[in-house]
Amino acid sequence: MISFAHVCKRYDGRPVLDDITLTIPPGAFVALVGASGAGKTTLLKAINRLTAIDSGTITVDGADIATQPLVGLRRRIGYVFQGVGLFPHMSVAENVWLAPRLAGQPPAGRDERVAELLAMVSLPADLAARYPRQLSGGQAQRVGFARALAAGPAIMLMDEPFGALDPVARAELGAAYRALHERMGLTSLLVTHDMAEALILADRVIVLGEGRVLADRTPRALMQARAEPGIRAMIDAALASAARLDALARGD
Amino acid sequence: MGGSVSWAELARLAQAHLFLSGSAVLAAILIGLPVAILAARNRRVRAPLLGAISLLQTIPGLALLALFYPLLLFLARASGWPIPALGFLPALLALAVYALLPIVRNGVAAIRGIDPALTEAADGLGMTGGQKLRLVELPLGAPVILAGIRTAAVWTIGTATLATTIGQPSLGDLIFSGLQTEDWRRVLIGCLAAAALAILVDATLALIESGLATRARARLGAGLAILLAALGLTLAPIPGAATSGRLVVIGAKNFSEQYILAQLIENRLRVAGYRTERRDNLGSAIAYRALAAGDIGVYVDYAGTLWANVLRRTDTPPADAMLRTLGETLARRDGVQVLGPLGFENAYAFAMRRERAQALGIATLADLAREAPRLRLGTDLEFLSRPEWQAVEARYRPAFRTMRPYSPTFMYRALADGSVDVISAFSSDGRIAAMDLVTLGDPLGALPPYDALLLLTRTAAADPRLVAALRPLVGAIPIERMREANWTVDRDGDKRTPAQAARWLAAGLDEAPK
Numbered sequence: 157m158i159s160f161a162h163v164c165k166r167y168d169g170r171p172v173l174d175d176i177t178l179t180i181p182p183g184a185f186v187a188l189v190g191a192s193g194a195g196k197t198t199l200l201k202a203i204n205r206l207t208a209i210d211s212g213t214i215t216v217d218g219a220d221i222a223t224q225p226l227v228g229l230r231r232r233i234g235y236v237f238q239g240v241g242l243f244p245h246m247s248v249a250e251n252v253w254l255a256p257r258l259a260g261q262p263p264a265g266r267d268e269r270v271a272e273l274l275a276m277v278s279l280p281a282d283l284a285a286r287y288p289r290q291l292s293g294g295q296a297q298r299v300g301f302a303r304a305l306a307a308g309p310a311i312m313l314m315d316e317p318f319g320a321l322d323p324v325a326r327a328e329l330g331a332a333y334r335a336l337h338e339r340m341g342l343t344s345l346l347v348t349h350d351m352a353e354a355l356i357l358a359d360r361v362i363v364l365g366e367g368r369v370l371a372d373r374t375p376r377a378l379m380q381a382r383a384e385p386g387i388r389a390m391i392d393a394a395l396a397s398a399a400r401l402d403a404l405a406r407g408d
Numbered sequence: 409m410g411g412s413v414s415w416a417e418l419a420r421l422a423q424a425h426l427f428l429s430g431s432a433v434l435a436a437i438l439i440g441l442p443v444a445i446l447a448a449r450n451r452r453v454r455a456p457l458l459g460a461i462s463l464l465q466t467i468p469g470l471a472l473l474a475l476f477y478p479l480l481l482f483l484a485r486a487s488g489w490p491i492p493a494l495g496f497l498p499a500l501l502a503l504a505v506y507a508l509l510p511i512v513r514n515g516v517a518a519i520r521g522i523d524p525a526l527t528e529a530a531d532g533l534g535m536t537g538g539q540k541l542r543l544v545e546l547p548l549g550a551p552v553i554l555a556g557i558r559t560a561a562v563w564t565i566g567t568a569t570l571a572t573t574i575g576q577p578s579l580g581d582l583i584f585s586g587l588q589t590e591d592w593r594r595v596l597i598g599c600l601a602a603a604a605l606a607i608l609v610d611a612t613l614a615l616i617e618s619g620l621a622t623r624a625r626a627r628l629g630a631g632l633a634i635l636l637a638a639l640g641l642t643l644a645p646i647p648g649a650a651t652s653g654r655l656v657v658i659g660a661k662n663f664s665e666q667y668i669l670a671q672l673i674e675n676r677l678r679v680a681g682y683r684t685e686r687r688d689n690l691g692s693a694i695a696y697r698a699l700a701a702g703d704i705g706v707y708v709d710y711a712g713t714l715w716a717n718v719l720r721r722t723d724t725p726p727a728d729a730m731l732r733t734l735g736e737t738l739a740r741r742d743g744v745q746v747l748g749p750l751g752f753e754n755a756y757a758f759a760m761r762r763e764r765a766q767a768l769g770i771a772t773l774a775d776l777a778r779e780a781p782r783l784r785l786g787t788d789l790e791f792l793s794r795p796e797w798q799a800v801e802a803r804y805r806p807a808f809r810t811m812r813p814y815s816p817t818f819m820y821r822a823l824a825d826g827s828v829d830v831i832s833a834f835s836s837d838g839r840i841a842a843m844d845l846v847t848l849g850d851p852l853g854a855l856p857p858y859d860a861l862l863l864l865t866r867t868a869a870a871d872p873r874l875v876a877a878l879r880p881l882v883g884a885i886p887i888e889r890m891r892e893a894n895w896t897v898d899r900d901g902d903k904r905t906p907a908q909a910a911r912w913l914a915a916g917l918d919e920a921p922k
């Protein structure tokens with residue numbers, strides 16, 4: 157469980173997180189949407205203390221993160237970076253195996269485990285020997301995803317993990333992750349720009365705007381509600397393109 | 409290789425040079441890298457630390473080397489530990505301080521230059537500070553760190569030539585002694601050898617650096633193999649170098665006479681079965697203190713110098729009284745034994761061309777004072793401000809027509825071409841005989857005696873075999889022979905090396921009156 161109580165964060169006097177209060181129960185799959193600069197990345201990083209908040213409290217599994225040992229907190233949480241952040245001097249296998257290595261796992265089962273993790277993100281095992289510079293943007297992003305999963309965390313924080321993927325792979329990987337979420341009983345927080353993706357994958361969608369929670373509903377409720385114009389516009393844009401595609405498919 | 413440098417000597421010096429430079433760079437890495445890591449992490453430490461290290465860098469290399477001598481001497485006294493103040497240790501410390509700047513600066517730049525997204529990823533994965541350093545920062549910063557080490561290595565190999573002045577053998581031995589004896593081939597060989605070493609080391613480190621940057625294992629391996637081979641070479645014994653027998657360290661100041669005498673002493677000790685090491689080009693103030701501290705075992709100094717600089721006396725007693733007081737005081741105060749005078753003086757002496765002196769009827773300083781209003785005096789650069797000149801003025805009251813200081817070479821030229829009539833010379837200078845000069849007598853005893861004295865540490869003096877090997881030198885070198893030996897080394901054409909001059913002196917020992 158993750159909960160925020162009156163969390164504030166300012167950059168140069170400007171509020172980026174503005175009195176955020178919310179609770180994400182264990183096993184929830186929450187999508188975080190909002191315009192660029194709305195504070196999504198900041199909110200995610202606040203949870204594993206990559207960003208220090210100015211005031212308020214964040215607890216993970218009931219314990220205030222400010223009082224927890226930092227390294228232990230971060231190792232319990234899988235984090236997929238918006239900028240991927242693979243280490244260029246390490247092979248794919250070394251990147252993916254980092255979290256288990258830090259946790260002191262013996263290298264005995266490394267190759268099988270790496271292959272298994274790569275398979276989870278639909279990558280062939282022979283990619284393991286490559287270096288990040290030899291990967292496409294989408295491949296690199298999937299390796300980053302596999303790296304976050306490697307330690308078997310209970311909580312996954314994902315910052316636009318599918319941004320560089322083609323639509324087919326994106327839908328496929330989204331579905332695959334959703335299945336993993338169920339199977340492993342994960343708590344998932346997914347940042348995305350794509351309202352359709354949020355509505356399809358998540359149990360709950362939080363819309364952030366200028367550091368505030370604009371809406372926090374289930375996908376169905378969000379679509380039915382008479383939401384404020386900004387949110388309505390995002391949903392309508394997703395619906396409109398779906399309708400156009402549908403019409404195209406029927407040959408009109 | 410030409411007559412002035414033997415292959416064995418070059419190999420020995422290059423080996424010492426490489427060992428010293430390598431140790432200094434290694435020490436600088438061991439100190440500099442942790443400092444760089446600290447500075448990269450801590451903004452408040454960074455600016456003052458880099459400032460302080462830059463400041464150290466502005467101290468001239470020669471001064472830095474010289475400063476470590478009194479510092480270590482003080483530490484040795486204060487702590488009571490036998491810290492050697494001369495030779496390897498101070499040279500190592502000074503060079504390591506010098507090598508610190510590029511290593512620290514590049515280390516800081518390397519760590520701070522890492523893409524923040526990567527350090528954030530490292531944090532996000534839950535790496536501890538140490539893990540982040542080992543797994544991310546050092547490997548990614550390695551090429552920049554290594555570039556700093558490369559700069560440090562090249563600087564250090566160049567600056568290590570100065571280690572000679574505090575008694576640590578290096579390729580600088582060739583340069584400094586070559587400069588003193590105007591043996592330009594020696595100077596050139598020393599410079600070229602140091603430059604070649606620097607280029608080779610730089611190329612090897614460049615290979616490792618590019619191997620790291622491109623993650624090319626073969627290049628990295630080749631570079632490391634060359635480094636290891638170099639390490640092996642610096643530790644390998646040089647063929648022909650004696651490895652048994654007790655070690656005696658022989659000191660010498662930085663002029664030809666001192667090189668010749670040190671070589672003479674070294675040859676005799678070798679024949680007697682001792683291992684020897686040389687500490688050449690010691691500063692005048694350092695040499696005696698080095699002996700008193702036991703860093704060197706034997707060297708030649710001059711009575712008047714010890715009287716004024718070590719005993720801080722300003723009076724001028726007659727020679728035998730001065731020698732007696734010196735012998736007793738040095739032994740009692742510093743445990744230094746005066747084995748005896750070698751038989752000649754290297755004193756300040758007024759010199760004139762023979763025919764001019766005869767024409768004017770001048771044989772002594774008293775005669776000179778009489779004729780002084782018609783004469784022009786040429787001196788070296790410091791003579792007119794020295795106590796010797798004050799004493800001459802006080803006793804003889806000469807009033808010269810003009811008095812002009814010159815650098816030594818030009819002083820002799822001025823005398824030769826008639827620009828001056830009389831000069832302040834050193835009595836053992838080879839040019840006195842070569843130019844057929846006469847030195848003037850000092851009936852009132854204004855000029856202090858500068859008898860060359862053989863000085864030993866108490867330990868050396870307690871070794872009868874060593875004393876027996878050196879005693880035949882006492883009283884055995886007349887001024888004419890020393891002048892001749894100096895002249896063969898100092899003259900412009902048909903130069904001899906100090907080693908050749910020492911052999912020539914040794915050959916005459918048996919004929920000389922005891």
Ligand SMILES: Nc1ncnc2c1ncn2[C@@H]1O[C@H](COP(=O)(O)OP(=O)(O)OP(=O)(O)O)[C@@H](O)[C@H]1O
Nearest residue numbers: 167168172190191192193194195196197198199238
């Ligand atoms: N280190 C920082 N210093 C100053 N301002 C920052 C910093 N990090 C983020 N900001 C600002 O905070 C605001 C929120 O940033 P954040 O990265 O959380 O946005 P986001 O919702 O993730 O945007 P995007 O969808 O473009 O990734 C932005 O206006 C950004 O410029």
Ligand SMILES: [Mg+2]
Nearest residue numbers: 196197238315
């Ligand atoms: Mg973002």
